[in-house]
Amino acid sequence: MNKLATLLLSAFLSSLMLVPSAQAELEIVITGGMDDARPVAIAPFVWNGTTVAPPQDMAEIIARDLERSGRFRPMAVADMPEQPTSSATVNLAAWRNRGIEAVVVGKISETAPGQYQIGFELIDVFKGKDKAGSASALGSSSVIEARQHLVPSAGVRMHAHKMADIIYEKLTGERGAFATMIAYVNIDRGDRLPYKLYVADSDDYNPRVVASTTEPLMSPAWAKDGHRIAYVSFEKGRSQLFVQDIYTGQRQVVAAFPGHNGAPAWSPDGTKLAMSLSHEGNPEIYIYDLASRQTKRMTQTGGGVIDTDPTWSPDGQYVAFTSDRGGKPQIYRVHLASGQTQRVTFEGDYNSEPEYSPDGKKMVMINRTAGQFRVGIQDLASGNLQVLSDTQLDQSPSLAPNGSMVIYATLYRGQQVLAVVSTDGRFKARLQARKGEVRAPAWSPFLD
Numbered sequence: 001m002n003k004l005a006t007l008l009l010s011a012f013l014s015s016l017m018l019v020p021s022a023q024a025e026l027e028i029v030i031t032g033g034m035d036d037a038r039p040v041a042i043a044p045f046v047w048n049g050t051t052v053a054p055p056q057d058m059a060e061i062i063a064r065d066l067e068r069s070g071r072f073r074p075m076a077v078a079d080m081p082e083q084p085t086s087s088a089t090v091n092l093a094a095w096r097n098r099g100i101e102a103v104v105v106g107k108i109s110e111t112a113p114g115q116y117q118i119g120f121e122l123i124d125v126f127k128g129k130d131k132a133g134s135a136s137a138l139g140s141s142s143v144i145e146a147r148q149h150l151v152p153s154a155g156v157r158m159h160a161h162k163m164a165d166i167i168y169e170k171l172t173g174e175r176g177a178f179a180t181m182i183a184y185v186n187i188d189r190g191d192r193l194p195y196k197l198y199v200a201d202s203d204d205y206n207p208r209v210v211a212s213t214t215e216p217l218m219s220p221a222w223a224k225d226g227h228r229i230a231y232v233s234f235e236k237g238r239s240q241l242f243v244q245d246i247y248t249g250q251r252q253v254v255a256a257f258p259g260h261n262g263a264p265a266w267s268p269d270g271t272k273l274a275m276s277l278s279h280e281g282n283p284e285i286y287i288y289d290l291a292s293r294q295t296k297r298m299t300q301t302g303g304g305v306i307d308t309d310p311t312w313s314p315d316g317q318y319v320a321f322t323s324d325r326g327g328k329p330q331i332y333r334v335h336l337a338s339g340q341t342q343r344v345t346f347e348g349d350y351n352s353e354p355e356y357s358p359d360g361k362k363m364v365m366i367n368r369t370a371g372q373f374r375v376g377i378q379d380l381a382s383g384n385l386q387v388l389s390d391t392q393l394d395q396s397p398s399l400a401p402n403g404s405m406v407i408y409a410t411l412y413r414g415q416q417v418l419a420v421v422s423t424d425g426r427f428k429a430r431l432q433a434r435k436g437e438v439r440a441p442a443w444s445p446f447l448d
Contacts, residue, residue: 065160122144185216187438192214226447229243231264265311285307306322353395375387406422
């Protein structure tokens, strides 16, 4: 992999060999970082309805969300000293003795067929004092947050993710990203249409097919509105770039030029796409305006150089991209107003597939370290690069919209799987599929 051309060929070939099942059932295996996670407890929600069990196990969903963030270690239900039904019944001393920092209690009640009242309370175990001053009774200051909402049946599971987002934000000061979605390409060679583009909840539940074809699908990218996805399809024997509404299914071709059409990236306002096109020679970076349907060329390299993997800065002023103009792949950025280009990465002999952090201060990328392709994150002000992953042949990094986690494709025991790593490098997990292959994960923006 001395040239980016080799990388592009490798990326295309790897699209033929990666992992989740047709049902998109991914098993999350935590591989590192739980030792310093904060201990919390999500008590089973009280259920009041006409069936034996509620439509979803709210406490389980919230607990798994918090665990997947790498910041929290939820207590197992079997280990809980009690199962309180409200903040008034919480014995703070019992939880403090177990080292628990916060407790969540909640209720779900059926108010009408297909409609539920769902509420929760978040309790700080260390703030409550009884009249004698001991930490055994609940003080009003201990309830950090209390919410109630009326939720239709179809929205119950996503509402659990939204509650997890609130809890995460109250405990960390950072917005949660559980009520989001992921996209990925599933490959099942035994299927009549083996290539499928899926979208699913962030925990991979409720998967649905957005596109399916006999030929490869690549490079899904979410628009800021969370309704549209751009992607590359080879369904007509050559690369074409599509934009599709994931809810209506309506789609349009935005690039079908001779040669290479690939690597779509949405502008922050959702009105434009950056992409890599080769119809005028070597692959260069272009900007496509969805309203006018006009394309503007942003890089002018030539000479067999490959420019690809564009990504927008959050303020919309720059597009960063991968280029081998210096001999080996490095990351550059072009100022859209002036057209001036500057190199961004200098550490290591190979850096590619950039993506800006939400605050624009950092950038995740694939970095070659000691011959291995790993996920890295670079501080743009200092230029300091931190390698986050310890897996093999990593590719396609995609940031959660709060910037806390990176989902990416990697190799495990000879098969491509998905993995996640926190942007501080402490928490790591592997997402193993039970069937089929998967590639090109993409995390959605916030959906509200």
